[in-house]
Every structure is written in C-alpha cells, then in structure tokens.
Amino acid sequence: MDNFKFYVPTDIRFGKDRLADELPEALNVYGKNVLLVYGGGSIKKNGLYNQVIDLLGKNQNIVVELSGVEPNPRIETVRRGVSLCREHQVDVILAVGGGSTIDCAKVVAAGFYSEEDPWAIILGRKGYQGEALPIVTILTLAATGSEMNAGAVISNLATNQKLGVGGPSMIPKVSFLDPANTFTVPTYQTAAGSADILSHLFESYFNVTPGTDVQDFVSEGLMRAVIKNCPIALKSPDNYDARANLMWASSLALNGLTRNGKHGVWSCHAMEHELSAFYDITHGIGLAILTPRWMEYVLSEQTVTKFAQFAHNVWGIKEEEPIIAAKKGIQATYDFFKTCGIPMTLPEVGIDDERFAEMAKQAVAHSTIKADAYVPLAEADVEAIYRECLTESNFV
Amino acid sequence: MDNFKFYVPTDIRFGKDRLADELPEALNVYGKNVLLVYGGGSIKKNGLYNQVIDLLGKNQNIVVELSGVEPNPRIETVRRGVSLCREHQVDVILAVGGGSTIDCAKVVAAGFYSEEDPWAIILGRKGYQGEALPIVTILTLAATGSEMNAGAVISNLATNQKLGVGGPSMIPKVSFLDPANTFTVPTYQTAAGSADILSHLFESYFNVTPGTDVQDFVSEGLMRAVIKNCPIALKSPDNYDARANLMWASSLALNGLTRNGKHGVWSCHAMEHELSAFYDITHGIGLAILTPRWMEYVLSEQTVTKFAQFAHNVWGIKEEEPIIAAKKGIQATYDFFKTCGIPMTLPEVGIDDERFAEMAKQAVAHSTIKADAYVPLAEADVEAIYRECLTESNFV
Numbered sequence: 001m002d003n004f005k006f007y008v009p010t011d012i013r014f015g016k017d018r019l020a021d022e023l024p025e026a027l028n029v030y031g032k033n034v035l036l037v038y039g040g041g042s043i044k045k046n047g048l049y050n051q052v053i054d055l056l057g058k059n060q061n062i063v064v065e066l067s068g069v070e071p072n073p074r075i076e077t078v079r080r081g082v083s084l085c086r087e088h089q090v091d092v093i094l095a096v097g098g099g100s101t102i103d104c105a106k107v108v109a110a111g112f113y114s115e116e117d118p119w120a121i122i123l124g125r126k127g128y129q130g131e132a133l134p135i136v137t138i139l140t141l142a143a144t145g146s147e148m149n150a151g152a153v154i155s156n157l158a159t160n161q162k163l164g165v166g167g168p169s170m171i172p173k174v175s176f177l178d179p180a181n182t183f184t185v186p187t188y189q190t191a192a193g194s195a196d197i198l199s200h201l202f203e204s205y206f207n208v209t210p211g212t213d214v215q216d217f218v219s220e221g222l223m224r225a226v227i228k229n230c231p232i233a234l235k236s237p238d239n240y241d242a243r244a245n246l247m248w249a250s251s252l253a254l255n256g257l258t259r260n261g262k263h264g265v266w267s268c269h270a271m272e273h274e275l276s277a278f279y280d281i282t283h284g285i286g287l288a289i290l291t292p293r294w295m296e297y298v299l300s301e302q303t304v305t306k307f308a309q310f311a312h313n314v315w316g317i318k319e320e321e322p323i324i325a326a327k328k329g330i331q332a333t334y335d336f337f338k339t340c341g342i343p344m345t346l347p348e349v350g351i352d353d354e355r356f357a358e359m360a361k362q363a364v365a366h367s368t369i370k371a372d373a374y375v376p377l378a379e380a381d382v383e384a385i386y387r388e389c390l391t392e393s394n395f396v
Numbered sequence: 397m398d399n400f401k402f403y404v405p406t407d408i409r410f411g412k413d414r415l416a417d418e419l420p421e422a423l424n425v426y427g428k429n430v431l432l433v434y435g436g437g438s439i440k441k442n443g444l445y446n447q448v449i450d451l452l453g454k455n456q457n458i459v460v461e462l463s464g465v466e467p468n469p470r471i472e473t474v475r476r477g478v479s480l481c482r483e484h485q486v487d488v489i490l491a492v493g494g495g496s497t498i499d500c501a502k503v504v505a506a507g508f509y510s511e512e513d514p515w516a517i518i519l520g521r522k523g524y525q526g527e528a529l530p531i532v533t534i535l536t537l538a539a540t541g542s543e544m545n546a547g548a549v550i551s552n553l554a555t556n557q558k559l560g561v562g563g564p565s566m567i568p569k570v571s572f573l574d575p576a577n578t579f580t581v582p583t584y585q586t587a588a589g590s591a592d593i594l595s596h597l598f599e600s601y602f603n604v605t606p607g608t609d610v611q612d613f614v615s616e617g618l619m620r621a622v623i624k625n626c627p628i629a630l631k632s633p634d635n636y637d638a639r640a641n642l643m644w645a646s647s648l649a650l651n652g653l654t655r656n657g658k659h660g661v662w663s664c665h666a667m668e669h670e671l672s673a674f675y676d677i678t679h680g681i682g683l684a685i686l687t688p689r690w691m692e693y694v695l696s697e698q699t700v701t702k703f704a705q706f707a708h709n710v711w712g713i714k715e716e717e718p719i720i721a722a723k724k725g726i727q728a729t730y731d732f733f734k735t736c737g738i739p740m741t742l743p744e745v746g747i748d749d750e751r752f753a754e755m756a757k758q759a760v761a762h763s764t765i766k767a768d769a770y771v772p773l774a775e776a777d778v779e780a781i782y783r784e785c786l787t788e789s790n791f792v
Contacts, residue, residue: 001410001411001640001641004408004410005407006408006410007405007407007408008404009405011401011402012400012402014397014400014402014656014657015397015399015657179397210637211637211641213621213624213625213641214617214621214641216617217616217618218614218617218621218648220613221613221614221615221616221617222610222613224609224613225609225610228609229609240397241607242607244607244657245608245609248610248657252614260410261410261411261640
C-alpha cells in the first residue's frame with residue numbers, strides 16, 4: 001500500500017426532507033448572495049427548483065442563476081458563471097444537479113479567484129492550489145461522485161478537449177443527498193450513472209499496487225451494491241432504498257476510499273473522454289461500451305489473478321480455473337450493462353471508425369496511460385479497443 | 397436506509413516516514429504548547445517517543461507530558477490531564493498511542509473547557525456539544541478507530557462504570573497512521589485489536605434497518621480484509637501491508653461508514669463494557685469471547701437470513717441451507733479468534749460466574765439493549781450469554 005492522504009471534509013446530509021431545515025443554515029455561513037447553478041431544466045419539472053427558490057426567498061438570499069449547464073459542461077458556461085459571480089458579488093455557489101452541474105460550479109468557484117481565463121486552470125490540470133468560492137450542492141443524479149470530491153471535468157469543443165482539474169478548495173462544503181431527488185431520473189440516465197459509478201470502482205480496482213485489500217474489498221462491496229440496486233431502480237424508479245444505495249455508492253466510489261494508497265492512472269476514462277470530446281456522448285454510456293472490451297484486451301497471465309478475484313467476489317462466479325473465471329466475469333460485466341438497456345456498440349451511439357486514430361492519439365496525449373495505466377496503452381492499443389466496440393462482443 | 401449525516405473532517409496522513417515533514421506543521425496551526433499523551437511506555441521502547449520529542453524540540457514546542465494512560469483509560473487520568481492543560485496553557489494535544497490514549501486525550505480536550513468535573517461530561521453521554529482543545533494523533537495500534545471519530549470510552553473503577561461519550565469537537569484534526577508504528581505490537585494485542593475492529597463491523601452489520609446494502613457490503617469487505625491480514629501480521633509482525641490493511645480497516649470500521657443510515661444500539665459492546673469495568677480485561681478479548689455466543693443466542697428464523705449472508709459473503713461458506721450456513725459462519729468466527737490465539741472462555745481471563753447477575757444488570761442499565769438492540773436483550777439474556785462463555789463452544 002502506498003502512502004496517502006485522506007481528507008474529505010464535505011458535510012454529507014443524506015436522506016429525505018432535510019432542505020427546509022438545513023439548506024438556509026448551510027448557505028448563511030458564507031453569505032446571502034448565491035449563484036444557483038443547474039442544468040437543462042429537469043429540476044423545474046420535478047419541483048425541486050421551486051422548492052429551492054422558495055427556501056432561498058424566505059431566507060432573504062439574493063439569487064443569480066447560471067442555468068443550462070451541459071451534460072459535458074463547457075468552458076463557455078464556466079466563463080459565464082465567473083462573470084456572474086464577479087458582477088453580483090456572489091458569496092456562495094449552490095449547485096443543484098448531477099456531476100456536470102457540480103463540476104461546472106467547482107471551476108466557476110476557482111475561476112472567481114483567478115486572473116487568468118478559466119481554461120488556464122483546466123490546463124494546469126490536477127494542481128489547482130488557489131482559493132475558490134464555497135460550494136453547497138443538492139445532488140440529483142447518482143453517478144460522478146463530484147458531490148464529495150475535489151475534481152471536475154470540463155469540455156472545450158473548440159479544441160476537442162475534455163480535461164480534468166482538481167484542488168482542495170474545490171471540494172463542496174455541504175452536499176445534500178436526497179434519494180427522492182433521483183426518482184425522476186430516466187432509465188437511460190440511471191443506467192449511465194450506474195455505469196459511471198462502476199467504472200470509477202473498476203479503474204482503481206484493476207491496479208498494480210500490492211497489498212491494498214481494504215481498498216479492493218471495499219470496492220467489491222460497492223460494486224455489488226450497484227449491481228444489485230441498479231436493476232431495482234430501473235424497474236421501480238421510486239424505490240427509495242435502491243436509489244439511496246446508488247446515491248451513497250456514487251459518493252463513496254470516488255472520494256478516495258477505493259483509490260487512495262494506489263498509484264497509476266485510469267484507462268477507460270482516458271479513452272472515453274475522447275469519445276465525449278469528439279461526439280458529445282453520455283459519459284457513462286461510453287464507459288460501459290469500452291470497459292468490457294478493455295478488460296478482455298488487458299487480460300493476460302499477469303492480470304488473470306485479479307480478474308478471477310473480480311469474477312468470484314463481485315459476480316459470484318463459481319468457476320475455479322482462473323482464466324475461465326476471468327472471462328466469465330468480463331462477460332457478466334458486459335451482460336449487466338446490456339440488461340440495463342445500455343447500447344453496447346459505438347455505432348449505436350453514432351460513432352464509426354472514422355476518427356478512431358485521431359481519438360486514440362488524443363487519449364494517449366491527454367493522459368499518461370502509455371506509461372502508468374494498469375496495463376500500459378499506446379495509440380495502437382486504444383485504437384484496437386475502439387475497434388472492438390464496433391460490433392457486439394462475446395467473451396467466453 | 398435511514399437519514400444520516402456523514403462528516404468526518406479528520407485529515408488522515410497514512411503511511412511511512414511522514415512525521416519529520418508533517419508533524420510540526422500540523423501542530424503549529426494551533427500553537428506551541430503541547431500536551432503529549434501516551435500510555436505505558438511501549439513508545440519509549442520502540443523509539444517513537446524519542447523521535448517525537450526530538451521533532452517537538454526542534455520545532456520549539458513547550459511539551460507537558462500525561463503518561464501512563466491505562467488500557468481502559470480512567471477518569472482520574474483525565475482529571476490529571478485537564479489540570480496539566482490549564483496549568484500550562486496547552487494549545488494542542490498530541491496523543492501517541494492506541495484507542496485508550498486517544499480516548500483519554502479527547503475527554504481531556506473537552507474537560508479543559510468544562511466547568512464541571514470531567515466525569516459529568518461522560519455521564520452526559522453522547523451529547524457533548526461544547527468546545528475542545530484540538531487533537532493530533534499518532535496511532536500505534538489498529539483497533540478502536542478513535543483516530544478518525546468523535547467518540548471516547550472512559551472507565552470509573554470507583555463506580556464500576558465504563559461509559560462512552562462523544563461530540564463533534566472531539567474528532568482529531570490530524571491523525572498520522574504509520575503501519576510501521578504497529579510492528580512492535582505483541583501478538584496478543586494484535587489479535588485483540590483485530591477482534592475489536594471486527595466487533596465494530598459486526599455490531600452495525602447485524603441490524604434491523606432495511607435497504608443498507610452499501611453499508612453492509614462495505615462492511616463485509618472490511619471484515620474480509622481483517623480476516624485475511626490479521627493472521628499474516630501475527631506470523632510476520634513487520635509485514636507492512638498486513639499492518640497497513642489492519643490499520644486502515646480500524647479507522648474505516650468506526651468512522652460512520654458502515655454504521656450511518658442505520659438505527660439501533662450495539663449488543664456485544666454493552667455486555668463487554670461490564671466485563672472490563674468489573675475485571676479490567678482487554679476490551680477486544682472480551683468482545684471475541686462474547687461475540688460467537690451472542691450470535692448463536694440471537695440466531696432465529698428472523699435473523700437467519702442475515703447470518704447466512706454473513707457466512708456466504710464473509711467466510712465464503714458454500715452451504716446453501718440458511719440455518720446450517722449461519723451456524724457454520726458462527727463457528728468460523730469462533731475458530732478464527734481461537735486460531736489468532738485469543739483465550740475463548742471467561743475463566744481463562746479470570747472471570748467466573750460470581751458477578752454475572754450484577755454485570756448483566758449493569759449492561760442493561762447502562763445501555764438501551766433491552767429495547768433497541770438487533771435482538772433485544774434483557775438481564776436474563778445477558779446472563780445466559782455470559783454463562784455460555786464459561787466453557788468451550790461448538791456451534792455446528
């Protein structure tokens with residue numbers, strides 16, 4: 001196990017019916033001028049927007065809105081948010097939405113204190129050490145874990161770039177996690193969010209650092225919680241406990257719990273970010289498509305033990321022979337995504353092989369997967385994995 | 397899943413060789429006057445004491461010592477600590493040791509701000525809302541999880557009471573977790589500490605709240621990490637990764653991760669606290685002795701499903717028939733503790749049946765196990781469980 005720091009000071013308020021009593025108090029610590037950040041308007045349909053506006057009104061907040069944050073939030077929207085914060089002397093940012101909204105809020109929060117253009121912060125990558133406006137979130141989608149970590153991913157369609165950034169000041173101060181706020185998430189987004197959670201777990205689980213049983217076994221537990229509860233939520237969208245388990249799993253899957261103490265970089269996220277950057281597809285869907293193909297591609301004598309452990313402990317596969325167990329685990333992963341209604345080939349989401357070479361080049365250029373991934377991936381490897389996603393797969 | 401708050405702002409510095417670079421900076425935030433709290437002198441034998449004193453000297457700290465904290469820390473020691481803090485205008489408490497030392501430091505920290513005698517804080521139980529001096533810890537034993545939570549347990553031998561207290565200000569600000577600092581922990585204490593970790597997990601795992609898969613599956617993972625790594629640490633005391641997994645598991649087992657979102661009170665801890673209060677035995681040993689007998693005692697048609705899940709997911713028992721699987725899981729728990737070298741009967745630790753009735757009465761009086769336990773326990777139940785611990789057991 002590597003040395004690590006674990007410091008996650010987000011105050012999580014999990015459960016139903018907490019906003020009326022707790023939201024005003026959470027905001028008042030920082031001031032009365034609020035930037036309300038949200039996405040495409042789903043919170044207007046389900047009543048959450050009205051509830052929040054009503055509470056903020058009674059609390060004498062002065063509210064400025066940054067709405068229309070995109071599913072892959074764009075740098076232009078961040079710039080708009082920074083201008084609003086400066087113009088209206090915003091004290092605190094309230095992000096109501098999923099990971100995209102929260103990610104956008106984080107970079108707005110940092111951008112407020114930066115003299116450079118916000119894209120410069122992104123290009124600085126994981127090392128933002130400056131100040132940021134305080135952020136409070138109300139989560140409406142179980143997926144990215146952004147509600148309990150310091151990271152953000154922003155897209156720049158002008159340059160076909162989708163890049164991550166992070167820094168200690170960007171972690172939300174308080175996050176409200178009410179599973180009932182995810183009852184209206186459509187099945188496709190519920191499945192995509194679950195795939196995103198699983199991918200966060202997979203990416204750190206398949207890792208070369210020895211002696212990380214705590215991280216690995218906790219990760220297996222979180223995977224099983226998602227695998228059990230996602231189908232329940234798909235069938236019964238207002239099943240509170242299923243939504244609760246997905247929501248809490250989303251936060252724990254990416255707050256450091258399963259990743260700290262390990263080194264190396266993620267593979268599928270690097271490859272998926274290019275799909276989203278070039279084609280603006282749903283992040284979790286891209287991950288679900290890539291992951292089983294990546295698993296098969298990196299399965300070898302060196303990795304088979306971990307893949308067999310994955311098959312046994314996560315999927316309950318009884319097969320003893322490691323290589324067969326491993327393949328069955330990969331098949332189970334693929335079948336799970338398919339059963340959740342996720343289109344499992346790239347053509348189904350509008351991507352053909354035309355830009356594979358270009359995206360593979362970018363995936364390697366924008367990350368260190370060539371040197372630091374679980375199994376190092378060069379451009380040819382990435383392109384081969386993309387190519388495997390052109391048609392349905394069978395792994396056993 | 398119940399509503400819960402998860403707010404664990406302890407800054408964990410996990411790993412080796414961090415003190416020289418990080419300890420002075422962690423203390424300087426609060427001031428130069430340090431109360432150094434430690435136990436019976438094991439840190440003098442293994443060199444940690446000298447290392448810390450050296451660092452504090454170079455950092456120009458003024459150090460006052462509270463040494464000799466007992467394995468079940470006593471209220472008299474807390475009083476002594478409070479006096480020292482007042483006399484020397486202490487700014488920050490540095491606790492170097494295991495859970496007892498850290499627990500003692502927490503109540504000293506709170507007592508400093510209280511006009512009442514510190515035992516009044518304990519009698520106030522879980523509700524301390526006042527201020528406390530800041531606490532930094534250097535952990536030397538994987539067991540209680542006190543390094544990453546707000547709770548403390550203090551004994552009053554004058555009244556045969558061992559009671560818990562807690563409050564948000566009592567959570568350590570920074571905790572240094574270096575697995576190498578546990579290399580010199582003797583096998584008996586290593587086993588007792590592992591039993592303590594497992595007990596924390598068991599107590600919240602066997603619980604009536606429905607829909608808590610995340611908490612339960614994470615808990616199963618942590619249990620497996622302890623079960624795998626404790627025997628390695630017993631055999632090879634300086635196996636870094638085994639010690640690392642036990643240490644990180646100890647913190648995660650009692651920081652809320654596996655407990656939040658559930659209601660009800662713990663059973664075995666309430667029963668064990670009386671054993672320690674009356675006979676001053678090692679806490680983890682008492683828990684190991686009681687736990688399998690308690691499991692069998694509460695096994696019923698109502699609880700068999702959870703016990704079978706425990707057997708399958710934690711012990712890898714293949715048996716399908718729930719009641720047989722459940723019993724095999726209990727047997728595996730008992731056998732595990734025995735294999736770790738823990739004396740598994742009360743007479744082996746100097747306890748006969750003389751005070752069973754009195755202790756059973758206290759266990760019920762000092763807790764709400766009669767109403768709120770996983771399976772409610774009255775005095776007669778507690779006494780029956782104590783009685784089962786008089787001889788070796790067989791559960792299958």
